[in-house]
Amino acid sequence: MPPTVRRMLPEASLQLTLLAEGLSLDRPIQWVHSSDLADPTPFLGDGHMLLTTGTQFHDDATQHDYDAYIDRLMKRGVVALGFGTEVVRSGTPAELFGACLEAGLTLVEVPYLTPFIAIARWAADVISHEARERDDWSLSAQRAISLAAVGQRGLAGVLAVLAQQLGCRVAVFEPDGAFDAVLSPNSFGDNELQVLSSEAVRLLRAQRRSANSAILNGQRVTLQTLGPGGRLSGVIAIVGAVIDDMATKAVLTSAIALAEISFEESRLRRGNLMPLHGELLSLLLTGQSEVVLRALPRLPRTDLRVVLCNSDSQSQWLIEALERRATTSEAHLFLAPRADNLVVLLPSAEWPSLKDFLGKYEVTTGV
Numbered sequence: 001m002p003p004t005v006r007r008m009l010p011e012a013s014l015q016l017t018l019l020a021e022g023l024s025l026d027r028p029i030q031w032v033h034s035s036d037l038a039d040p041t042p043f044l045g046d047g048h049m050l051l052t053t054g055t056q057f058h059d060d061a062t063q064h065d066y067d068a069y070i071d072r073l074m075k076r077g078v079v080a081l082g083f084g085t086e087v088v089r090s091g092t093p094a095e096l097f098g099a100c101l102e103a104g105l106t107l108v109e110v111p112y113l114t115p116f117i118a119i120a121r122w123a124a125d126v127i128s129h130e131a132r133e134r135d136d137w138s139l140s141a142q143r144a145i146s147l148a149a150v151g152q153r154g155l156a157g158v159l160a161v162l163a164q165q166l167g168c169r170v171a172v173f174e175p176d177g178a179f180d181a182v183l184s185p186n187s188f189g190d191n192e193l194q195v196l197s198s199e200a201v202r203l204l205r206a207q208r209r210s211a212n213s214a215i216l217n218g219q220r221v222t223l224q225t226l227g228p229g230g231r232l233s234g235v236i237a238i239v240g241a242v243i244d245d246m247a248t249k250a251v252l253t254s255a256i257a258l259a260e261i262s263f264e265e266s267r268l269r270r271g272n273l274m275p276l277h278g279e280l281l282s283l284l285l286t287g288q289s290e291v292v293l294r295a296l297p298r299l300p301r302t303d304l305r306v307v308l309c310n311s312d313s314q315s316q317w318l319i320e321a322l323e324r325r326a327t328t329s330e331a332h333l334f335l336a337p338r339a340d341n342l343v344v345l346l347p348s349a350e351w352p353s354l355k356d357f358l359g360k361y362e363v364t365t366g367v
Contacts, residue, residue: 002028005018008029011122014119014122016082016109017111019092020105021106022106022107024106028047029049031045031127032048032119033048034051034052037056044078046076047079051110052083054084054096070096073105074103081108082108085111138248142251145158156183156185159259161255162251166251167240169188170237170239171184172184173197173234173235175233192217195216196216199223203223204225204235207231211224220243221237222243224236227263238252277337281343296334303348303349307351322344333346334346
């Protein structure tokens with residue numbers, strides 16, 4: 001857990017007294033800084049705790065001066081203010097207490113015998129311990145993901161472990177934007193899938209390696225394309241994870257890298273079939289249909305639809321998307337190269353689904 005004022009208060013060695021609870025009692029403290037400047041904000045950052053002895057407040061300081069001081073701290077994102085007593089004055093000024101109370105800034109009183117460096121050191125130790133814990137968790141999570149990669153479930157196991165480690169849901173979308181229920185370890189509602197699939201299609205159509213973040217039903221969503229630009233192999237969506245530190249990013253990166261390796265291996269295996277499919281198509285065109293149908297038992301004997309994708313539509317990503325669709329979906333699809341075109345054979349009943357896929361990417365076809 002990161003350092004907070006609430007965690008700091010019970011520390012017996014510091015002997016702090018809470019004067020104004022404010023709105024940030026449980027907000028993480030990024031660092032502790034001390035200054036008696038009238039405007040220390042140029043030297044402060046968001047999430048800092050400020051310690052001061054109050055020499056900047058002259059005897060004739062008015063409530064307006066205290067209010068303006070606290071207002072500057074609030075606008076800078078200061079988490080809390082600690083006032084060191086018995087150095088310049090006895091006790092904490094009532095005007096300062098009133099300003100903090102009005103603005104909602106947490107205020108603690110620091111006794112004379114507690115050096116400011118002790119508070120800074122306590123926070124630094126907690127921050128360091130938190131960082132070590134996050135690093136240990138990250139390494140453990142990456143080991144679990146690596147072990148899942150060599151397990152029986154392969155990539156599906158990797159993504160299941162990723163969802164467990166990040167406490168989120170994971171969805172995988174194929175090159176046509178279709179939800180991959182086999183690889184995805186979590187279930188999603190129809191409306192969720194519609195939104196996620198639409199965004200996945202948008203990223204895939206651009207054919208550039210990219211990522212995007214959005215909010216879905218109050219949860220943060222991160223979408224990341226898989227594969228190199230020009231031949232993307234899909235999109236992975238992370239729903240409900242807080243990816244705001246290097247430890248979490250390292251876990252996510254390792255899982256995405258394994259997913260891309262898995263997709264690349266599948267692509268290479270599919271690519272090895274393309275020359276064979278070209279020969280089978282040549283046999284089919286010469287009338288040797290029985291030989292071809294024996295080699296392709298999934299294709300029906302009747303009511304076939306032949307689709308020709310012209311050369312303007314034939315980019316590498318389209319070939320790979322159709323190859324993946326042919327080998328991983330339930331569609332009875334046959335794909336083969338023919339000169340500068342792609343020939344697709346499929347049952348007529350499955351043509352509407354393929355037509356919808358090709359239409360999403362504005363592919364010109366002849367049927």
